[in-house]
Amino acid sequence: MTRNHIEVLVVGAGPVGLAAAAELRLRGVGVRCVDAAAHHNVTTKALGLQARTLELFERLGIVEAAVARGLPVRRFNILSEQRQIAEFDLGGLDTPYPYLLMLPQHVTEQILRDRLVELGGGVEQAVELIGFTQDADGVDAVLRHANGRREHVRADWLVGTDGAHSLVRHQLGLQFEGGAFREEFATADVRIDWGLPMDELYAFLNRGNFIAYFPMVGGWHRVAIAYNTRRAPQGEVTLAEVQGAIDACGPVGARAVEIGDRSRFVINQRTVQAQSVGRVFLAGDAAHVHSVVGAQGLNIGVQDSFNLAWKLAAVIAGRADPTMLETYAAERRPAAKRIVTGTRRATRMTLLRRPPAVLARRRIAPLVLGRRRVRNTIEHALSQLDISYRNPGASAVVKGTPVTGDRAPDAPLRYHGMASSRAAPVSRLFEIISRDEFSLLMVGEAADVAAGYRHIHAVAENFPTVSEYVVLPGTGAAVDADIAATALADVGNTLRAKYGIDRQAMLLIRPDGYLALRHDEWAPGVLRTGLQQWLQPVRSTLVEEK
Structure with missing residues (x-):
């Protein structure tokens, strides 16, 4: 039997499947994206894109197209029996996109499809997955085309993004929990x-x-x-x-x-019992189903895709051990379960019927939701900026600043060069690292570069997908050493303030914008350990670690 081979087969061409396919193509992975529908979606369906999704769209190179066609909404009002009980304002969020972008799902899909085509991919409509089996080395899938022809495909990996009634999930024998x-x-x-x-x-x-x-x-x-x-x-x-x-x-x-x-x-709001089995993964509604309340479902699904795609690409390229893929479910299932729990609570509150409960909602909710700290917590949750993969019990040295596993905040920076950077235009961290795989920021002063850079570089250069940056104070001295890293100036020392950095820090940022490592000194041994959690070195360190 002849079997066509592909590295990754993505089943389902909604926003989640398109995001997965585009991210994989961006990293050079061979992908087929198939969808059972004869034509792509042309209706509104899901509408809102949250700030965290827009940050990821920036890395994919499509955020400008999305913002140009959408409507930014910053204020969210809730009224009970004609009385306002809550008012949320996303305009103060620490993100380049402090709003909910109202963009119909079919437009979002078109933007993702166009990007997928630019990257050398595409969507095969009217191609239905009718079954698959897997072994230790890959997945044998059977596809049915519109004319009834059956095609046998050998895929190294399969990603099921085929919705709430997912055939992939059913074939795996997975059930929804609870x-x-x-x-x-x-x-x-x-x-x-x-x-x-x-x-x-x-x-x-x-x-x-x-x-x-x-x-x-x-x-x-x-x-x-x-x-x-x-x-x-x-x-x-x-x-x-x-x-x-x-x-x-x-x-x-x-x-x-x-x-x-x-x-x-x-x-039916629920989460699946497992988001992966062997070489098959579930993402989006195939893995978790959410209420429309809060505009969360599409966003959490797209973030599944970004989390999985860079990890799959690293494994396929031989840059990471396949066990790293276990972190996909370990990170994403808690995030999905939290969203389901939150939307269930919100839905129950909105549908209260009994007079005592309604009266309590109208009188107590304004008192609770009127507190700035409560509103700030809810605004960050709505925008999904608070999703974190930090280890249990981890805490910041400076309260409110990010630790390993948290989302990396944006900050204004200038390219420092070998002389004064004050005349250089201001850029942003997210813009500078948007094309990177892993980004290593060595935050320190010029003296730190002279004394310690070569030891850090000796570790980082063993991991070719790590881009190096030295982040100097905004008013500090220029670098006079010959270094491989890009030198940046911390405009207004904003990055140091946001991250709670006193003198030194190493910030290792993942391709999906989360901190793979945050350590408050330049320590080569700590960096090596942190990198090896995600990547495989190409050779041993040549300079002795301090």
Whole structure:
């Protein structure tokens, strides 16, 4: 039997599958991305892109295209029985993208598809996975084409991004964990006549009724209506149904005047018992299903793809041991479970019906959610900037600053060169390292470079995918040593402040923007250990470690 070979077979061409395929192609991996649907999606579906997703899109080279076609939304208002109980403002988040970007899913998919094509890949529509088996060396998959032809494919790895009813998950025999939390929703693109701002998100709650308004480009809103399962209508969502939900929840006097894309669906919020088995991985809705509340599901799925793709690419290229792939499930399952838990709690709060509970929500919620610290916690959770892979019990030397496993914050930097950098234009950390695999930032002063750089470099040069940077104080002396690292000036010493660095630090940043290592001195032995957790050296260190 003839079997076509591919390094990675991605099953499903929604945002999660497209992100995985594009990230793998960016790193030179051979990929086939297949989708059972005859045509790509042309409807709104999921809408909001969170700040953390946009940061990852920057690394993929598509964030400008996304921002140009979307609507940034910074304010999120929640009202209970017509009284405001919460107001969140994403504008103060420490990110280049302090907002929720409202971008219809089909537009997001188009941007990802275009990038995949630029990278030499593409999507094969009307190609359905009908079965697979795996052994220690790969996966044998059977694909069915639109004309009925069956194709046998030998893939080194398989990634299932084929949605909540995933065939890949069923073939693996994996079940969702825990009891299902069932929700029924109606969603529709609606043009609304009202007096509220058109660039803010609103959720109106009223004694078991719920409606949320997600603004879109062009004056439309994506409306989401949650139902108690005993009261959910049947059939197509109508303008009259939307108006009924508006009348039941608010705002008073608002009129639904035109309806576009619409759908009705049931969600059982759950996570799968395992996100990988052997050489097969699950990502997105194939691994975890979330409520539409909070615009979390698409984002957590896309982040699955970024987490997995760089690890798969490193293993395929022989730069990392295959055991490193175990960190995918170890990192992503807790993140998904946390999102499911959070959206369940939020949904329960929105659908309270009994008068005592409703009264408590209206009176207590403003007191709790009015606290700046509480709002800040929720805003970071909504934007998914707080997702961390730090070890249990890890704590920062300076409270609120990142440790190993946390997301690496952005900061303004200048290229230092061999002389004064004050005339150089200001750039950003994320921009500078966007094309790197691993980025090693040696934060210190010119004297530290002269005394210790060669020992650090002797370790780092054994790992070819590590890019080296020396980060000097913004007003410090120029580097007068001949070094292989790129010299940067810390504008306003902002990076040092954000990371809580006193004098020295080594920051090793992963391809997905998380800290693989943070250590507050230049220690070659610590760096070697940190790098070997992720990568394989090409040769032994030539300079004695201190």
